[in-house]
Amino acid sequence: xxxxxxYQSLYEGFLRAAAEYPDNPALWVDGESHTYAGLKSYxxxxxxxxxxxxxRSVPLAAVMGYRSFSSYASVLGVLAAGKGYVPLNPTFPPxxxxxxxxxxxxxxxxxxxxxxxLLGQVLEGVEGRLVIICPDxxxxxxxxxxxxxxLWLGPEVLETDADTPAPPAVTPGATAxxxxxxxxxxxxxxxxxxxxxVSAYLSxxxxxxxxxxxxxxxxxxxxxxxxxxxxxxxSWWSGACLYAIPRRQLMGxxxxxxxxxxxxxxxxxxxxMLMAQMRMLKASLFPSLRWSLFCGEPLPAKSAALWQEAANxxxxxxxxxxxxxxxxxxxxxxxxxxxxxxxxxxVVPIGQVFAGQRAAVVDRxxxxxxxxxxxxxxxxxxxxxxGYLNNPEKTAAQFVQxxxxxxxxxxxxxxxVEADENGCLYYMGRVDNQxxxxxxxxxxxxxxxxxxxxxxxxxxxxxxxxxxxxxxEAVYGFVAALSAPPEDKILAKCRVSLPDYMVPERVFLVDSxxxxxxxxIDRKALGLKLKxxxxxxxx
Amino acid sequence: xxxxxxxxxxxxxxxxxxxxxxxxxxxxxxxGQSNLLDLGVLDSLGFVQMLMGLEAEFGxxxxxxxMDPEEFTSLQGLVDTALKTSQAA
Numbered sequence: 001x002x003x004x005x006x007y008q009s010l011y012e013g014f015l016r017a018a019a020e021y022p023d024n025p026a027l028w029v030d031g032e033s034h035t036y037a038g039l040k041s042y043x044x045x046x047x048x049x050x051x052x053x054x055x056r057s058v059p060l061a062a063v064m065g066y067r068s069f070s071s072y073a074s075v076l077g078v079l080a081a082g083k084g085y086v087p088l089n090p091t092f093p094p095x096x097x098x099x100x101x102x103x104x105x106x107x108x109x110x111x112x113x114x115x116x117x118l119l120g121q122v123l124e125g126v127e128g129r130l131v132i133i134c135p136d137x138x139x140x141x142x143x144x145x146x147x148x149x150x151l152w153l154g155p156e157v158l159e160t161d162a163d164t165p166a167p168p169a170v171t172p173g174a175t176a177x178x179x180x181x182x183x184x185x186x187x188x189x190x191x192x193x194x195x196x197x198v199s200a201y202l203s204x205x206x207x208x209x210x211x212x213x214x215x216x217x218x219x220x221x222x223x224x225x226x227x228x229x230x231x232x233x234x235s236w237w238s239g240a241c242l243y244a245i246p247r248r249q250l251m252g253x254x255x256x257x258x259x260x261x262x263x264x265x266x267x268x269x270x271x272x273m274l275m276a277q278m279r280m281l282k283a284s285l286f287p288s289l290r291w292s293l294f295c296g297e298p299l300p301a302k303s304a305a306l307w308q309e310a311a312n313x314x315x316x317x318x319x320x321x322x323x324x325x326x327x328x329x330x331x332x333x334x335x336x337x338x339x340x341x342x343x344x345x346x347v348v349p350i351g352q353v354f355a356g357q358r359a360a361v362v363d364r365x366x367x368x369x370x371x372x373x374x375x376x377x378x379x380x381x382x383x384x385x386x387g388y389l390n391n392p393e394k395t396a397a398q399f400v401q402x403x404x405x406x407x408x409x410x411x412x413x414x415x416x417v418e419a420d421e422n423g424c425l426y427y428m429g430r431v432d433n434q435x436x437x438x439x440x441x442x443x444x445x446x447x448x449x450x451x452x453x454x455x456x457x458x459x460x461x462x463x464x465x466x467x468x469x470x471x472x473e474a475v476y477g478f479v480a481a482l483s484a485p486p487e488d489k490i491l492a493k494c495r496v497s498l499p500d501y502m503v504p505e506r507v508f509l510v511d512s513x514x515x516x517x518x519x520x521i522d523r524k525a526l527g528l529k530l531k532x533x534x535x536x537x538x539x
Numbered sequence: 540x541x542x543x544x545x546x547x548x549x550x551x552x553x554x555x556x557x558x559x560x561x562x563x564x565x566x567x568x569x570x571g572q573s574n575l576l577d578l579g580v581l582d583s584l585g586f587v588q589m590l591m592g593l594e595a596e597f598g599x600x601x602x603x604x605x606m607d608p609e610e611f612t613s614l615q616g617l618v619d620t621a622l623k624t625s626q627a628a
Binding site: 256480 | 558561574576581582583584585586587588590591592595600602603604605606607608609612
């Protein structure tokens with residue numbers, strides 16, 4: 001299908017809404033509402049400061065903050081200056097932030113008050129001269145004395161009366177935001193998402209969900225997680241209001257949803273799994289929600305069904321998409337009656353790719369597998385990004401040409417999927433989560449499913465030992481549950497549903513499962529834990 | 540175990556100390572206002588595990604549906620929530 005959307009840059013989309021709804025609330029954060037006109041004024045003043053102080057016109061600028069007014073407004077300020085933004089998350093370790101800062105090559109950094117303490121640690125060992133704008137009250141504080149090599153500016157730079165320059169024209173190929181995904185080598189890979197990529201996503205999404213000025217959207221994702229771009233700009237292109245959920249409330253946002261009568265919910269499934277554990281999902285609890293969207297990790301069917309009852313008037317969709325293909329690229333609409341029996345391994349399908357985007361299920365030679373077969377999901381279309389920042393080797397490995405479809409560039413997701421006869425996609429796990437146990441090919445996801453069933457907990461995961469090896473000795477289970485049955489009961493149940501070679505060697509009942517920076521269950525960290533636990537006796 | 544503010548607080552402190560030991564970190568000083576998620580000991584899932592352990596220990600079923608997590612994630616707040624539940628039952 002041909003694409004019909006009209007390109008606009010992230011900031012143009014915001015400007016259009018701000019012109020139409022200047023007095024509407026655009027952002028609720030820290031107990032206060034901010035109008036479109038207010039945000040626009042802030043963004044323009046910050047943009048002027050950036051353009052006046054920079055010396056090298058780097059196409060990117062960094063924003064470091066966490067769920068504060070200035071952190072959101074600074075994203076707009078950077079875009080208003082015609083640049084792409086690089087979010088730096090103050091909950092990350094300083095070493096990682098230093099890497100991100102250095103790899104991005106930015107000259108300008110906007111740092112909110114809540115980020116300053118950590119910024120001091122990040123700047124240790126950063127070479128070169130940065131322009132650091134601290135727009136909140138109090139300015140840079142003592143950092144200016146501690147790091148005199150940089151140019152430090154306080155909130156006074158926002159108090160200019162200069163004329164508003166026309167926003168610089170931004171081409172579809174320009175970077176809208178630069179994010180980092182974890183690389184297998186431990187060095188984060190930069191993914192530059194273009195204005196054209198994100199414009200395609202937003203046009204499709206706003207049209208599909210008919211988002212308008214009456215809507216109130218959740219903001220659950222940190223700015224370093226690309227799903228946050230949906231939160232911010234689906235809101236700000238539509239005249240809707242974005243609700244930044246305070247950090248502590250994220251573990252049980254039910255009251256927040258009710259108090260603020262949110263209309264669109266978007267989060268990782270883990271968040272609702274946690275709410276389910278605390279019995280926070282009761283029938284008809286969230287009548288204000290029109291849409292319930294989930295993305296970022298497999299959505300267990302049980303969690304989807306529970307949420308659907310709580311948000312009983314909403315339409316629930318499971319979205320899927322890697323950062324490299326811009327936010328999300330496929331969706332599946334949950335149906336109370338039909339969906340539970342459609343789910344495979346107890347996980348909701350990821351559905352069909354968006355109109356205008358392309359997907360194929362391929363084998364190792366990148367040739368399409370017959371329908372119903374398993375293979376790697378590859379993606380093409382206007383949402384697929386141009387590759388990794390300054391990393392031609394990795395780009396060439398992941399962004400490829402296919403023999404049966406010359407001309408297009410396909411992104412290899414590394415995700416293992418199956419397609420049914422209607423083209424509906426089922427996520428089966430990571431291609432590299434396929435391991436060989438005693439000569440058998442095993443999908444760890446299938447064992448996860450058996451563990452979930454046997455333990456009654458959605459927080460169950462299997463890990464191969466030794467980790468990072470294609471041929472493994474055994475698989476171990478980890479279950480985090482309030483009232484999980486004892487290990488021998490879980491194993492007994494697994495033996496009923498799994499062939500012998502797939503039954504975990506042991507199941508460990510743990511207090512919690514490690515999460516990666518985006519809140520997803522971190523199988524890699526569990527692998528290391530496993531190594532510690534049993535490594536001594538095995539090696 | 541009999542339900543008293545002291546017994547609940549003791550349970551929480553004991554759980555935190557254990558979690559800190561498992562993680563290999565030192566448990567900071569905790570007073571009634573301390574938010575239990577800010578100690579660097581429990582993440583949100585760990586907190587829920589503790590909550591469930593607390594319920595099992597004292598035979599409670601807390602209703603958190605209408606509550607702001609801010610209210611039940613401080614030491615005093617959690618003790619109060621547990622007591623309130625037992626009085627309602």
